[in-house]
Amino acid sequence: MIKIKFSYSYFEDLGESVRLVWRNTLYADFEKKLLARVIKKKYRVKPEITAQDGYLLINVDNPDVEKFITFFIQNNLGEFLRNRYTRRKVIYIHEGMSVPLLGYNAFGLIDRGTNLIQVRGSSGCNLSCVFCSVDEGPYSRTRKLDYVVDIDYLMKWFDEVARFKGKGLEAHLDGQGEPLLYPFIVELVQALKEHPNVDVVSMQSNGMLLNDKLIEELAEAGLDRVNLSVHSLDPEKAKMLMGMKDYDLNHVLEMAEALVNAGIDVLLAPVIIFGVNDNEAEAFIEFARRIGAGKRWPALGFQNYMPYKFGRNPAIAKLVPFKRFYEWLRELEKKTGMKPLVLRPEHFGMHKRKFIPLAFKTGEIVKAEIVLPGRIEGEMLGVARNRLIEIINTNAKVGDKVKVKIVRTRHGIYVATPV
Numbered sequence: 001m002i003k004i005k006f007s008y009s010y011f012e013d014l015g016e017s018v019r020l021v022w023r024n025t026l027y028a029d030f031e032k033k034l035l036a037r038v039i040k041k042k043y044r045v046k047p048e049i050t051a052q053d054g055y056l057l058i059n060v061d062n063p064d065v066e067k068f069i070t071f072f073i074q075n076n077l078g079e080f081l082r083n084r085y086t087r088r089k090v091i092y093i094h095e096g097m098s099v100p101l102l103g104y105n106a107f108g109l110i111d112r113g114t115n116l117i118q119v120r121g122s123s124g125c126n127l128s129c130v131f132c133s134v135d136e137g138p139y140s141r142t143r144k145l146d147y148v149v150d151i152d153y154l155m156k157w158f159d160e161v162a163r164f165k166g167k168g169l170e171a172h173l174d175g176q177g178e179p180l181l182y183p184f185i186v187e188l189v190q191a192l193k194e195h196p197n198v199d200v201v202s203m204q205s206n207g208m209l210l211n212d213k214l215i216e217e218l219a220e221a222g223l224d225r226v227n228l229s230v231h232s233l234d235p236e237k238a239k240m241l242m243g244m245k246d247y248d249l250n251h252v253l254e255m256a257e258a259l260v261n262a263g264i265d266v267l268l269a270p271v272i273i274f275g276v277n278d279n280e281a282e283a284f285i286e287f288a289r290r291i292g293a294g295k296r297w298p299a300l301g302f303q304n305y306m307p308y309k310f311g312r313n314p315a316i317a318k319l320v321p322f323k324r325f326y327e328w329l330r331e332l333e334k335k336t337g338m339k340p341l342v343l344r345p346e347h348f349g350m351h352k353r354k355f356i357p358l359a360f361k362t363g364e365i366v367k368a369e370i371v372l373p374g375r376i377e378g379e380m381l382g383v384a385r386n387r388l389i390e391i392i393n394t395n396a397k398v399g400d401k402v403k404v405k406i407v408r409t410r411h412g413i414y415v416a417t418p419v
């Protein structure tokens, strides 16, 4: 009998197939028939395949089978890889693919002309907030696939960006999705924190996937702050806003306190939808005070709900102009004595820094090679001048070389249309 287990992984028996669960966030299903067929073809034996106690079990005596099937699974992982929370296909981006990590907003790095660099290791979310700006989560209607970037490759690009941007950086883990779904999140926090140009490592998270052990690991790795997205202190309203019946508000609130106790600062970041949760503002402030949030940075970062073209824009959401929103925050500051609620970049030690020079001008026509499918219908990702370009309204295929017109370059995110 051969027993196989990979590090950070376990196998589950699903009857017709075996599932390899990798780092709790990714999985790949292999049909037992397929594995048996490839073994039979090479070794002329008909094995029985099961999974038990996390191991893959194959009832053959030949020890060569172990090496062979290990190689087969590792080699074919890319084809079968899926996100455990969204169930979407995952494209694993690594150095061998020559995919630049600047230019696109679903993965890689974003420089918005300050000392803060956004770091996006993966897409995909465990929740489906009714107002989500990027229509994320298991109930997304627009997002078709997810990406995961290999950690060494991500750090290689980060290093280049950091060298250009200089010292005193904040590396902020956020994304079109939930950063805690990144399979190497602890290692990533540690690698960023150890970078000589990084002072602060922070993360934007919904907090659901935190637990005491993970918090301890993140604190040890050097995570400085979590901007925690909590949108109601009423369990039922929170379930409705997070779009998930099993959203556990109490767990998230407990984790908020655990973060503070572990020395990771917390900034509570509720999205305010007037008429829905604006009446909870004082309760959020009280909660933030009670747990000791805001030790080095502000304790609260109320966000004004905004509709987005490819987001979920619920009918309940009433729009409030920013002028009115800031007035509301100032009134709250006066009433509660909690300051600052009107946040400015200085509160986060943020200042302007020179931009990584843009690779394209708006209106420019360039020849791009299509390297990956995009996340939404009609979108593909192209490469030119060592930058990614999101090409919209296209039916090009991977490998095609196409002429495109750059229609957007803001903050080094490039969008183009075919010409």
Ligand SMILES: C[S@@+](CC[C@H](N)C(=O)[O-])C[C@H]1O[C@@H](n2cnc3c(N)ncnc32)[C@H](O)[C@@H]1O
Pocket (backbone or CB within 6 Å): 125, 131, 132, 133, 134, 174, 175, 176, 177, 178, 179, 204, 205, 206, 227, 228, 229, 269, 270, 271, 303, 304, 305, 306, 307, 308, 311
């Ligand atoms: C897209 S999420 C990604 C990070 C993580 N999943 C989270 O929710 O914290 C980034 C932030 O944007 C906020 N957000 C999402 N949709 C929004 C909207 N329509 N208007 C304003 N803020 C929004 C979220 O609450 C979160 O604080």
Ligand code: SF4
Pocket (backbone or CB within 6 Å): 125, 126, 127, 128, 129, 132, 133, 134, 135, 136, 137, 176, 177, 178, 206, 229
């Ligand atoms: S707002 Fe954040 S937590 Fe909510 S669905 Fe979007 S990405 Fe997920």
